[in-house]
Amino acid sequence: MANLSSDESALIESLPIISEQECDRLIERGVLCGSGCFGVVYQSYWNCQKVAVKLFTHPEMNAKHLLQELLLHVQCSTHPNIVRVLAAGPNVPTDCRFFLMEYADCFSLNEVLHRLPEVSYKLAHAISWTLQVSQATDYLHRGRSLPICHGDLKPANMLLFDNGRFVKLTDFGTAGPLIVEHARRPATLVYTAPEIACVKSGSQLRYTEKCDVYSLAISLWEFLARQRPYETPGFGSSGPTFWNIFHKRPPKLRNCPPLLQNLMESGWAKEPESRPSMLQISNLLEFVLQHVLLRGSQLTPLSVPTELPNPVIEFRENGDLEDWLPEQQDA
Structure with missing residues (x-):
């Protein structure tokens, strides 16, 4: 696990945690809307809102790298022109394999x-x-x-x-x-x-x-x-x-x-x-x-x-x- 400061740990731990089972359900009722070298993105619904589920499947993307990406994204998402991370899982910060993010209703x-x-x-x-x-x-x-x-x-x-x-x-x-x-x-x-x-x-x-x-x-x-x-x-x-x-x-x-x-x-x-x-x-x-x-x-x-x-x-x-x-x- 990446070495996080107390403030960084508190910021990460403030995110809602999505279990692996819940992520599977989101994907099952979702729609595949993109893929890349990192993995895949699904459109789904969580807490009555449309979300993007970003699932990391690339074997070289280790937990430390993904946690660092999550931390940077959460830290920067206070800016109005940066997409917000809504939740992560399955066991952040020790195990980070997927993010839930704002869904872009007009695509990229x-x-x-x-x-x-x-x-x-x-x-x-x-x-x-x-x-x-x-x-x-x-x-x-x-x-x-x-x-x-x-x-x-x-x-x-x-x-x-x-x-x-x-x-x-x-x-x-x-x-x-x-x-x-x-x-x-x-x-x-x-x-x-x-x-x-x-x-x-x-x-x-x-x-x-x-x-x-x-x-x-x-x-x-x-x-x-x-x-x-x-x-x-x-x-x-x-x-x-x-x-x-x-x-x-x-x-x-x-x-x-x-x-x-x-x-x-x-x-x-x-x-x-x-x-x-x-x-x-x-x-x-x-x-x-x-x-x-x-x-x-x-x-x-x-x-x-x-x-x-x-x-x-x-x-x-x-x-x-x-x-x-x-x-x-x-x-």
Whole structure:
């Protein structure tokens, strides 16, 4: 078991505990809604509310790692843009194998972008999502006594609520302190900063807040283009390589305002010290959203269906943002 302080132990022990039998019942009457390298996620009902049951099945995810993820998530979930953990089990803190969390009624941004092409959104939504994630991540970097790097910012870890107008950050499995060196943690290559991606897995290195800035810049491009990064001419169809990550970036977007293009390019700069901070990003985007895009009006609610299509469908171009498609790259 991880060495917890008395305050950390009290925080963990304040969570409701779900027994293994109760978790099995939640899964039996639930619906599978996602899976990953960590395990699976089910939608179910607990205490008369819809919840996400995150079940860890990966053999290398030991109790110490899961307890640390749970602790970080609970500590950070006081921020309005971070998903709340509601319960855990089966015997926290000695045995931690599943979490119960808020259920995102509008799914993740990854699903809205690429599995729900009928969901139409505007530039203001993309800027608002990026702003909210930058504010949540700035809290991780500066708002805690022990600053942490999220380490895996991407649309799949950004969950939508309130008809697509509210974003909450989730998945602290790769999060860790900024002030100490530790082993490179696995994360999604496309969104990983080159100073991390090009280091051998398991090697010791120090994460900085600029790693998260890089990931957010790539995500912003994806919001605007509504295409997956690097699935564009010039990068091949086999996915990103280390060479692409280190030397190339997503193509420029047609008709993109210079301010946003410059923000993305500075955010994914090769040298970490050339990237802005999350605070600088949030200050800029808040001004753009309130004084340029919304001008006193409210963000329009999105028409998000209650269920995802099955099987997975391919994305079709959406008319609202078709002018933002990437520029054609030279062969």
